[in-house]
Amino acid sequence: MKISLTLNNRPKTFDVAPDEYLVDTLRRYGYTSVRRGCDTTSCGVCTLLVDDKPVPSCAFLSARADGARLTTVEGIPETASKLAEHFGERGADQCGFCNPGIALAVHSMEQSGMPADDATIDHYLVGNLCRCTGYQSQREAIKAYLGDKK
Amino acid sequence: MKKTKTVNQQVPSVDGKGIMMGRPAFTDDLTPRNALVIKVLRSPHAFAKITSIDTSEAERIEGVELILTHKDFKRNAYTRAGQGYPEPSPHDKFVLDEYVRYVGDEVAAVAAVDEATAEAAVKAIDVEYEKLDPVLDFETAKDNDTLVHPEDDIYEMFPIGFDPKRNVAASYHMEVGDVEKTLSESEITVENTYYTQAQAHVMLEPHTVNAQLDYQNRLVLISATQTPWHVRRILSQTLEIPLSRIRVIKPRVGGGFGGKQAIHGEMLAAAVTMRTGQPSRLTYTREEVFESSYTRHPMRMTIRMGAKRDGTITSIDFHGLSDTGAYGEHALTVYMVTGSKVLPLYNKVDAVRFQGDIVYTNHVSSGAYRGYGAVQGNYAVESTIDMLAEKLGMDPFALREKNMMLENETSPIFEIMGEGTEGTAMVMESNKLDYCVARGKELIGYDEKYPRRETGESKVRSIGGAIAMQGSGIPYIDMGAATIKLNDDGFYNLTVGATDIGQGSDTILAQIAAEQLGVAVDKVIVYSSDTDLTPFDVGAYASSTTYVSGNAVLKAARSMRRMVIDEAARTLDVNAEDITFEGEVFKVEGSAPLTLSDLSNRLYYNEDQKQLTTTGSYYGTKSPPPFMAGFVEIELDTETGEYEILEYASVVDCGTTINPALARGQVEGGLMQGIGMAAFEDVEYSKKGKMITGDLLNYKIPTNLSVKKFTTEFADSYEESGPYGAKSVAEIGTDTPPAAIANAVYNAVGVRIDSLPITPEKIQKAMNDKKENDV
Numbered sequence: 059m060k061i062s063l064t065l066n067n068r069p070k071t072f073d074v075a076p077d078e079y080l081v082d083t084l085r086r087y088g089y090t091s092v093r094r095g096c097d098t099t100s101c102g103v104c105t106l107l108v109d110d111k112p113v114p115s116c117a118f119l120s121a122r123a124d125g126a127r128l129t130t131v132e133g134i135p136e137t138a139s140k141l142a143e144h145f146g147e148r149g150a151d152q153c154g155f156c157n158p159g160i161a162l163a164v165h166s167m168e169q170s171g172m173p174a175d176d177a178t179i180d181h182y183l184v185g186n187l188c189r190c191t192g193y194q195s196q197r198e199a200i201k202a203y204l205g206d207k208k
Numbered sequence: 209m210k211k212t213k214t215v216n217q218q219v220p221s222v223d224g225k226g227i228m229m230g231r232p233a234f235t236d237d238l239t240p241r242n243a244l245v246i247k248v249l250r251s252p253h254a255f256a257k258i259t260s261i262d263t264s265e266a267e268r269i270e271g272v273e274l275i276l277t278h279k280d281f282k283r284n285a286y287t288r289a290g291q292g293y294p295e296p297s298p299h300d301k302f303v304l305d306e307y308v309r310y311v312g313d314e315v316a317a318v319a320a321v322d323e324a325t326a327e328a329a330v331k332a333i334d335v336e337y338e339k340l341d342p343v344l345d346f347e348t349a350k351d352n353d354t355l356v357h358p359e360d361d362i363y364e365m366f367p368i369g370f371d372p373k374r375n376v377a378a379s380y381h382m383e384v385g386d387v388e389k390t391l392s393e394s395e396i397t398v399e400n401t402y403y404t405q406a407q408a409h410v411m412l413e414p415h416t417v418n419a420q421l422d423y424q425n426r427l428v429l430i431s432a433t434q435t436p437w438h439v440r441r442i443l444s445q446t447l448e449i450p451l452s453r454i455r456v457i458k459p460r461v462g463g464g465f466g467g468k469q470a471i472h473g474e475m476l477a478a479a480v481t482m483r484t485g486q487p488s489r490l491t492y493t494r495e496e497v498f499e500s501s502y503t504r505h506p507m508r509m510t511i512r513m514g515a516k517r518d519g520t521i522t523s524i525d526f527h528g529l530s531d532t533g534a535y536g537e538h539a540l541t542v543y544m545v546t547g548s549k550v551l552p553l554y555n556k557v558d559a560v561r562f563q564g565d566i567v568y569t570n571h572v573s574s575g576a577y578r579g580y581g582a583v584q585g586n587y588a589v590e591s592t593i594d595m596l597a598e599k600l601g602m603d604p605f606a607l608r609e610k611n612m613m614l615e616n617e618t619s620p621i622f623e624i625m626g627e628g629t630e631g632t633a634m635v636m637e638s639n640k641l642d643y644c645v646a647r648g649k650e651l652i653g654y655d656e657k658y659p660r661r662e663t664g665e666s667k668v669r670s671i672g673g674a675i676a677m678q679g680s681g682i683p684y685i686d687m688g689a690a691t692i693k694l695n696d697d698g699f700y701n702l703t704v705g706a707t708d709i710g711q712g713s714d715t716i717l718a719q720i721a722a723e724q725l726g727v728a729v730d731k732v733i734v735y736s737s738d739t740d741l742t743p744f745d746v747g748a749y750a751s752s753t754t755y756v757s758g759n760a761v762l763k764a765a766r767s768m769r770r771m772v773i774d775e776a777a778r779t780l781d782v783n784a785e786d787i788t789f790e791g792e793v794f795k796v797e798g799s800a801p802l803t804l805s806d807l808s809n810r811l812y813y814n815e816d817q818k819q820l821t822t823t824g825s826y827y828g829t830k831s832p833p834p835f836m837a838g839f840v841e842i843e844l845d846t847e848t849g850e851y852e853i854l855e856y857a858s859v860v861d862c863g864t865t866i867n868p869a870l871a872r873g874q875v876e877g878g879l880m881q882g883i884g885m886a887a888f889e890d891v892e893y894s895k896k897g898k899m900i901t902g903d904l905l906n907y908k909i910p911t912n913l914s915v916k917k918f919t920t921e922f923a924d925s926y927e928e929s930g931p932y933g934a935k936s937v938a939e940i941g942t943d944t945p946p947a948a949i950a951n952a953v954y955n956a957v958g959v960r961i962d963s964l965p966i967t968p969e970k971i972q973k974a975m976n977d978k979k980e981n982d983v
Contacts, residue, residue: 091230153710192876
């Protein structure tokens with residue numbers, strides 16, 4: 059079946075199977091920043107913004123995305139680039155497999171206008187697992203990034 | 209320390225921005241679009257013999273290109289462990305075998321045009337099994353009626369105590385002095401037995417590989433591996449493909465922690481592509497990562513310690529048993545590190561013994577995992593130190609300070625115990641453990657807070673701690689190499705075999721080169737780990753990269769620096785000694801300066817044209833250990849046994865930190881894995897041997913809520929033999945949390961939890977048992 063949607067502000071039409079998930083559709087069409095980490099919506103690696111809300115694309119049927127507005131990290135280069143600088147300063151960017159998902163979650167938090175305090179950051183990012191860092195460096199980097207934007 | 213411009217400075221990683229922005233980087237991002245999808249049929253039984261496999265129905269499915277079973281492979285026993293050659297792990301595995309030895313073991317592989325077709329074909333394969341009695345309790349494995357490896361065509365490469373007819377994969381024994389005699393003469397003795405569990409690596413990128421034949425008809429694998437050269441060698445030997453026909457490329461890797469220090473999907477992907485001529489890909493599902501890669505070795509460890517009444521520790525006896533699961537990957541070496549990276553901490557003893565068997569069971573294999581045995585041994589020894597301190601009526605850190613190894617000291621264990629072989633004698637030329645302990649106590653507020661304070665009706669806050677050491681590569685075995693090439697316009701390429709798996713080695717190696725060459729890091733373009741294009745390196749393991757590969761880079765950079773100065777001298781027609789050169793400009797008194805950019809443009813386009821390139825390689829003649837002291841403050845609910853980790857304070861001596869931010873990342877990331885192991889991570893099996901924690905819903909890893917605060921500092925330390933004074937830092941963070949948390953729990957409520965993980969249920973039960981005994 060065909061679905062039409064907006065991806066990173068561009069109109070797109072994708073041919074998808076009825077039981078296909080967005081993570082697989084996007085990877086098949088070359089959007090490889092969306093990656094599979096766990097298959098059980100537990101890790102946050104496959105995070106994607108659907109109408110500005112972060113969702114795990116490994117459990118979001120592509121068919122449901124017809125008419126939706128999708129954003130991958132390629133659609134928020136400024137956020138990703140700035141956030142990466144803060145990550146770099148604090149050693150928060152290790153393997154980076156989870157980083158596009160984190161950038162999208164941070165972007166979404168920023169859009170929502172929530173306060174940039176530790177508790178809010180922890181709450182918003184609790185679903186984005188990282189096995190490399192102790193999270194504290196990420197929290198500091200995200201806080202510094204959000205502070206910069208004020 | 210000498211003044212540095214780039215090393216030990218705040219330098220952003222060379223790749224962080226591109227990765228964050230989502231550029232294609234990881235193995236599966238680089239898979240050819242037309243690659244066949246490989247799916248593996250896995251054993252539903254913990255132990256069985258395959259009596260028949262019927263693939264005819266599966267083969268009739270349109271889109272199925274190839275099905276492989278054990279009948280398709282010559283029986284070449286190999287080990288998946290990537291750890292040098294000849295390997296200290298037994299060759300006890302076949303690509304596919306007629307026996308399956310754990311739930312998740314490979315039975316057959318299907319290659320098909322897409323995932324759905326491959327999955328359908330896997331389901332259509334008809335297998336008959338003769339079920340066998342599995343060995344599921346490692347304490348009954350030795351001399352069990354069931355032999356996990358009854359076959360005769362498996363072998364050890366050199367003596368490791370391999371005795372498969374007794375379910376023993378390897379065995380080890382060493383003794384300094386007379387332990388029994390010393391213990392019997394000790395004024396105070398303590399003894400305790402500890403159990404550690406299987407822990408899963410849970411690197412976020414699953415094991416992934418793709419294979420293709422290039423236009424020279426060579427096999428090219430792109431693999432998420434920690435050890436590209438070991439992968440190439442093992443593939444060549446096992447599948448009998450000439451080494452010269454294989455290229456292994458390691459792209460960006462999404463975490464490894466030891467879990468990718470072995471062959472996983474590579475063998476099947478290579479076989480499929482060699483037989484079909486088509487590209488193929490094999491990406492493990494998360495369930496396969498859990499069930500069919502490997503875990504940390506579960507162990508039982510009995511420690512006996514003897515001391516004089518004044519707190520002098522006189523003897524340590526360490527008797528262990530390690531569960532290697534179905535295959536003996538890293539069996540001996542992990543177990544040896546359990547002793548060799550823990551017992552030297554207490555180097556003033558009269559006698560020390562370390563022994564144990566590593567046994568086969570029908571669980572998923574155990575393998576390399578950050579800490580590599582040291583974390584298990586640390587838990588047992590550092591818990592026992594606290595027990596001994598209590599019996600002596602001493603503060604546990606006063607006991608440690610009285611007995612621990614200091615700078616310029618040594619331990620006889622270094623010479624006796626290597627990894628699989630004899631070790632290397634060495635003196636601790638850099639060891640700031642005394643500072644680490646003193647500063648760590650300040651950071652956690654030890655003097656005010658130790659051992660406990662009531663903070664509410666049922667709340668207690670307490671402190672616990674431990675000390676640790678690790679290594680910096682394996683002396684005389686681990687080799688790394690680096691090539692530096694000058695380009696026109698005066699920038700360099702640095703190609704290294706060293707394997708960046710997310711720890712940041714590309715960045716720190718570029719920093720080392722940039723420091724020596726006197727240029728900014730962005731003038732050193734790094735490319736790593738491609739068996740065709742970069743020089744050799746054993747790979748990312750044994751905390752070796754900063755020290756071993758870093759020294760190789762430093763050697764290459766020194767050589768390149770001499771080369772450009774010599775060329776400048778020729779160009780300027782002066783003696784090299786008369787040139788002042790910091791990195792960008794060659795200055796000579798009385799003549800116009802020459803820039804590196806001008807020199808290199810001239811070398812490539814104008815006069816005396818030549819390519820400047822140079823290679824450095826290095827192997828350690830010792831393995832200077834990083835040291836650390838770790839302190840935890842917990843708040844424990846005395847009604848439920850639940851506890852929160854309020855702060856983990858660490859002070860680490862890893863010599864110079866090449867990149868302080870990345871070093872902190874290594875320490876805190878390691879601590880978090882150690883905390884997960886200490887507090888709740890646990891690979892569990894059903895009674896029939898099926899893993900029941902095979903996904904992230906049932907196997908929890910730490911989240912951003914697991915630890916309230918890390919305080920991490922580095923000691924001012926300089927290791928003369930390391931690049932710019934550096935030692936390695938990858939693993940040591942993992943080591944202290946189990947003992948530190950166990951000690952904190954004891955200090956809170958007076959119960960010693962001697963099996964990991966330290967769960968609220970165990971604490972509560974121990975408290976209840978204690979109450980009953982006290983009545």
